[in-house]
Amino acid sequence: MIIQGQEIFSPVKLKTHTLVIGSGSGGGVAAYHMASAGLDTVVLEEGGYFQARDFNQREEDMMSVLYRSGGNQTTADGLITVFQGSAFGGSTLVNTADATPIEPEVLHHWQRQYGLDQLTEEALAASYERVYTMTNVHRLEDRILNRNNLILVETAKRLGYKAGVFNSNRKGCIGSGYCFTGCAYDAKQGTNLTYLPKASALGARIYTDVRVDRIEPLSGGRYRVHASVLERFNRAVRLPMTVEAERIIMAAGTVHTPAILKRSGLDRGLPQLGRNLSLQPQMVMSASFDKSEAMTSWRGAPQSAYVNEWDDNRPEWGLGGFRMEGAGGLVGLLAQSSKAIGHEHKRIMQEYPNTAYTAILVPDHPTGTMSWDWDDNGRVKPRIDYTPTAEWKQRLINGMKQSAKFMFEAGARRVDFNTAVLPSFTNPDQLSKIDDLPIEPGLMNLVSAHPQGSCRVGLNADVGVVDQNLKLHNLDNIYIVDGSVMPTTASTHTMIPIMVMSDRIMHKLANEG
Amino acid sequence: MDNNNPLPSTTRRLFLQRSLIAMAAVAATPVLGSQALTSTAVTSGQTPTLKILSSEEYRTLAAVTDAIIPQSGAFPIGALDIDLAARIDHHLKAELTDVVAGVSGALMFIENKAPEAFAGKTARFSDLETSERESILLAMRDAGGVPTIIFSAMRGLSIFYFYTHEDAWPHIGYDGPLVKRPNPVQQMGV
Numbered sequence: 001m002i003i004q005g006q007e008i009f010s011p012v013k014l015k016t017h018t019l020v021i022g023s024g025s026g027g028g029v030a031a032y033h034m035a036s037a038g039l040d041t042v043v044l045e046e047g048g049y050f051q052a053r054d055f056n057q058r059e060e061d062m063m064s065v066l067y068r069s070g071g072n073q074t075t076a077d078g079l080i081t082v083f084q085g086s087a088f089g090g091s092t093l094v095n096t097a098d099a100t101p102i103e104p105e106v107l108h109h110w111q112r113q114y115g116l117d118q119l120t121e122e123a124l125a126a127s128y129e130r131v132y133t134m135t136n137v138h139r140l141e142d143r144i145l146n147r148n149n150l151i152l153v154e155t156a157k158r159l160g161y162k163a164g165v166f167n168s169n170r171k172g173c174i175g176s177g178y179c180f181t182g183c184a185y186d187a188k189q190g191t192n193l194t195y196l197p198k199a200s201a202l203g204a205r206i207y208t209d210v211r212v213d214r215i216e217p218l219s220g221g222r223y224r225v226h227a228s229v230l231e232r233f234n235r236a237v238r239l240p241m242t243v244e245a246e247r248i249i250m251a252a253g254t255v256h257t258p259a260i261l262k263r264s265g266l267d268r269g270l271p272q273l274g275r276n277l278s279l280q281p282q283m284v285m286s287a288s289f290d291k292s293e294a295m296t297s298w299r300g301a302p303q304s305a306y307v308n309e310w311d312d313n314r315p316e317w318g319l320g321g322f323r324m325e326g327a328g329g330l331v332g333l334l335a336q337s338s339k340a341i342g343h344e345h346k347r348i349m350q351e352y353p354n355t356a357y358t359a360i361l362v363p364d365h366p367t368g369t370m371s372w373d374w375d376d377n378g379r380v381k382p383r384i385d386y387t388p389t390a391e392w393k394q395r396l397i398n399g400m401k402q403s404a405k406f407m408f409e410a411g412a413r414r415v416d417f418n419t420a421v422l423p424s425f426t427n428p429d430q431l432s433k434i435d436d437l438p439i440e441p442g443l444m445n446l447v448s449a450h451p452q453g454s455c456r457v458g459l460n461a462d463v464g465v466v467d468q469n470l471k472l473h474n475l476d477n478i479y480i481v482d483g484s485v486m487p488t489t490a491s492t493h494t495m496i497p498i499m500v501m502s503d504r505i506m507h508k509l510a511n512e513g
Numbered sequence: 514m515d516n517n518n519p520l521p522s523t524t525r526r527l528f529l530q531r532s533l534i535a536m537a538a539v540a541a542t543p544v545l546g547s548q549a550l551t552s553t554a555v556t557s558g559q560t561p562t563l564k565i566l567s568s569e570e571y572r573t574l575a576a577v578t579d580a581i582i583p584q585s586g587a588f589p590i591g592a593l594d595i596d597l598a599a600r601i602d603h604h605l606k607a608e609l610t611d612v613v614a615g616v617s618g619a620l621m622f623i624e625n626k627a628p629e630a631f632a633g634k635t636a637r638f639s640d641l642e643t644s645e646r647e648s649i650l651l652a653m654r655d656a657g658g659v660p661t662i663i664f665s666a667m668r669g670l671s672i673f674y675f676y677t678h679e680d681a682w683p684h685i686g687y688d689g690p691l692v693k694r695p696n697p698v699q700q701m702g703v
């Protein structure tokens with residue numbers, strides 16, 4: 001059963017066995033396993049319930065209803081925009097359905113650095129199989145690859161570089177290009193179309209437009225969760241809701257799961273809560289080609305190919321180096337590339353059809369921290385403090401130079417970045433100017449779609465928030481199964497890693513009865 | 514000053530110095546208060562019904578968007594043709610108080626401080642010629658620090674809401690969404 005906030009007219013009091021908070025990658029998987037074990041399951045999701053018929057393929061409308069803070073969430077200094085979905089299906093509703101596993105070197109790093117001996121490839125193998133089957137992960141079909149992405153693979157092949165086409169969780173994709181604003185064709189197999197409807201069919205009660213505010217411990221390892229039914233359009237509080245539960249599974253995402261624990265006063269004895277945040281920031285690059293070279297970046301699977309020549313993944317640090325990936329389907333955001341305004345920017349925009357857009361993904365180390373405030377409405381105001389390290393900045397600069405060079409090799413006539421500082425580049429000899437780029441707020445807009453790590457797994461409470469079974473170190477019967485548990489960034493894309501981590505423990509709990 | 518000026522921050526010390534000066538200018542801005550803004554002469558046209566912005570803020574924003582996306586040039590239409598300032602006002606959300614406060618502060622700075630700080634002019638920004646406004650915005654971009662932050666924010670807002678408007682699409686070769694539907698939240702009657 002799916003109950004939307006607008007269908008609730010009086011305060012609600014519920015009792016259940018398992019309460020799941022959040023319905024994205026981690027929460028969707030958890031809800032399904034709990035319901036399939038026959039456990040009475042309630043899911044509370046702050047965002048609204050939207051279906052294929054609601055998505056209108058326009059950024060200005062969809063981002064404001066499907067994304068956290070309407071897509072305006074940033075680090076405290078404004079340097080990085082931190083995108084998160086906030087709706088039925090969480091970020092899986094708005095992501096580009098690229099399916100990548102946790103890299104083996106990352107698991108080795110976690111074993112070496114953090115002693116996480118239970119997170120091995122063998123231990124996760126069955127979870128991959130279940131997750132891939134449920135979400136239909138397969139290599140993207142050639143028919144939906146656009147020139148914007150193919151140019152990466154073709155140029156890499158010519159230069160002898162490593163590159164590939166993504167695996168993806170789609171079914172019957174028509175290549176509309178609008179993944180970022182919700183799939184109007186029910187092709188993208190997010191939790192909204194897979195785990196959640198199945199959980200609902202198995203008896204789970206899924207409430208949307210309901211925000212969890214705090215968790216109150218009761219006797220006997222039980223909890224009472226205090227929540228608010230929200231108005232969809234502005235998220236103002238309409239009605240109170242309480243749920244008593246024997247088990248709580250938290251999956252409100254990297255920014256909000258620790259906020260709920262903090263507000264509940266359950267952070268005592270958890271010094272790592274809100275620390276060790278990775279953002280894996282990305283820089284957008286645009287490369288314009290001759291008019292005859294149509295890129296049509298807005299049609300086809302938007303992010304379908306990558307160049308992994310510069311990956312530098314090692315057990316010493318996990319993910320390293322940088323990657324190029326195609327990007328498209330967001331005319332308003334991609335139009336920001338370059339520093340031009342006025343007539344110059346209009347000239348640049350006339351080249352939109354023959355411009356290739358690329359994201360330069362630079363994996364980072366978990367150096368960010370978070371703190372939170374709440375307004376009178378109970379709405380959380382997260383503060384994300386994140387300063388890129390000097391080593392990361394150097395990798396970004398190298399990534400920008402190599403990527404621009406790559407695009408010139410591909411035949412680009414001009415290359416621009418999303419900064420207020422760098423000029424347009426018209427040949428590779430000019431690229432040394434990038435060496436002086438100050439990576440500072442206001443001078444560029446970096447983007448993160450992969451926040452991870454604010455409640456990381458660790459062997460004890462001194463080093464982690466949850467144990468290897470994803471259970472809170474300081475309390476019984478509370479688990480965390482979202483991106484916040486990752487000790488370092490797990491992969492170039494985070495949906496599958498989170499689903500797999502969640503599946504491993506939720507499947508186990510379900511089978512323990 | 515033009516769109517392709519090289520990196521100002523190669524001279525890093527100067528950059529930091531400018532940032533500090535700019536910071537002080539912004540810090541002083543709130544003391545102007547809304548009184549100063551309401552005394553701004555509203556020149557042309559009628560103010561549309563606004564959701565968030567004051568009519569003075571709307572007027573400044575219209576001037577800013579006109580400088581960022583002027584009429585004519587590569588294609589005929591510009592910000593004023595779609596009343597971009599009103600469109601931005603429509604999309605601002607009152608509950609995102611930080612964003613609303615940021616936009617107000619930025620407009621106040623541009624209207625009252627930027628002309629003198631970046632062009633030695635005592636007039637208000639919205640009273641200047643289009644070319645002067647563009648020069649001031651470019652100078653803010655190249656100054657570093659808070660003025661660059663304000664420039665980037667205004668540029669981002671203007672470009673995002675202009676190029677997501679269907680009237681812009683034929684001019685940039687974008688054939689737009691495959692479905693024609695209203696915003697789902699509007700469908701719910703709110």
Ligand SMILES: Cc1cc2nc3c(=O)[nH]c(=O)nc-3n(C[C@H](O)[C@H](O)[C@H](O)COP(=O)(O)OP(=O)(O)OC[C@H]3O[C@@H](n4cnc5c(N)ncnc54)[C@H](O)[C@@H]3O)c2cc1C
Nearest residue numbers: 022024026046086090091095097098212482483493494495
């Ligand atoms: C634009 C975008 C593109 C991406 N592309 C890809 C991709 O192609 N491939 C990939 O692997 N990954 C991608 N990702 C990342 C991936 O989708 C996310 O990392 C992943 O879904 C996060 O899972 P999660 O369970 O941590 O949180 P989410 O999926 O973000 O779900 C958290 C949910 O909790 C809800 N919530 C928050 N607070 C509360 C509360 N107090 N009460 C109730 N509910 C609450 C939120 O509304 C949200 O719906 C993308 C992300 C974005 C934003």
Ligand code: SF4
Nearest residue numbers: 173174176177179183
């Ligand atoms: S590209 Fe495919 S998955 Fe993405 S929105 Fe279009 S049909 Fe859906």
